Amino acid sequence: MSSNGNKTILISGGAGFIGSTFVMQMLATQSNLRIINVDALTYAGNLENLQSLEQDERHIFVHAEIQNTELMDSLCRQYEVEGIINIAAESHVDRSIHDASPFIETNIGGTVSLLTVARNLKLKKYVQVSTDEVYGSLDLNSDELFTEETPLAPNSPYSASKASADMFVRAFHHTHDVPAVITRCSNNYGPRQFPEKLIPLMILNAKESRSLPVYGDGMNVRDWIHVEDHCDAIWRAYEYGKPGEVYNIGSDNECSNLHIVHSILSILGKSTDLIQYVTDRPGHDRRYAIDASKAKRELGWAPRIPFEQGLQSTIEWYLEHPEWCEHILSGQYRDYYSQQYHRER
Ligand code: NAD
Ligand code: DAU
16 A cells, blocks of 8 residues: 555556556546556557546556666655556567567566566566467367466467566566466457457458458457456456466357458448458467356456447447547557657656
8 A cells, every 4th residue: 555545556558458448447446546557658559548547646657668677666666556467568469470579578578577576576466467379279179278277389479478478477476476466368359459450450441341351261269358357357366366376367259250250240231242361370370268267266257248249339439439540540649649748767
């Protein structure tokens, strides 16, 4: 507890898709919580996502890289931070295939930096927001699910960097007694997701009657969860997660990419002629599916948003926020920073 009576946590990546949802959701539901939000504002970071919090004194935004250990340390001291939730990452598989370097720097280097701070300051909790992709790929024709015991078998440079980070979390817990917990969630969807990812890309393309690029045969399967359900699980992992444990998070909602694309076209009343089959992603994982029973049992968590309802409201969000979409597509969202915030380094 900080001297001002608030509980203060440092979160990273709070201008991104999941991070911004997490910050807004937590400040709306946890009345004594203050959040120090560290984000480097890469191409995926967008301060327009945090517009509603401009007057909220419980939200302190810091434009910085998590690899800056000295700054992370001094922020935690200055604001009497109780714990860290590491959400920041380079998150897009296709970009990692093109160039793995930023993934090593942020996903591995950044994680080690924050773990070092948690160790030095003996913070109360550290949560690493990881991914189901660290488990590799499942057979399309099996009913096997990823459990927390599934061996790590990352296939893309992205998932290799996330799996490496998870190993550092494990090592810092084992060696330095950092009270660290790892969450591994399946594919998220919802408002404010950067339109390089399947669902927002397909919504925006369909809306403009542009072609919808489906990789390979379109039969790869992902297990979709609404971002708000994921954020609820992250908070419960922070509050109730047992140090040293891993919690899988998922919503029992396996869908092929083609099924998703057809659903979006149908909701928007567009023709399936817009579907364009394109060259497959190299090393493309075939199927992900999560067994989240441990999180349900031990964190008292359960997903609440049915997929059909969540997809409908997500599509509505993109239709109702043409400015957000236009600013992203034109690159204008990057100017928002210079108008709103000071750089803290
Ligand atoms: P995102 O790409 O939308 O956002 C990432 C944020 O991190 C951005 O705001 C970016 O500016 C920031 N960032 C990047 N490098 C940074 C650095 N060095 N220092 C500080 N900030 C930095 O990503 P997302 O989809 O919101 O994913 C967030 C986290 O959740 C990631 O760790 C990802 O691996 C994990 N995850 C994502 C999904 C998903 O489906 N999106 C599913 C499971 C887990
Ligand atoms: O499983 C969790 C992971 O989900 C997260 O860790 C990642 O950060 C997140 O990006 C996501 O990874 P995916 O690679 O599964 O998501 P993406 O939206 O890039 O792709 C979803 C599926 O859709 C995948 O099978 C590839 C396919 N796809 C994607 C795009 C962008 C297409 O067919 N066409 C496309 O244009």
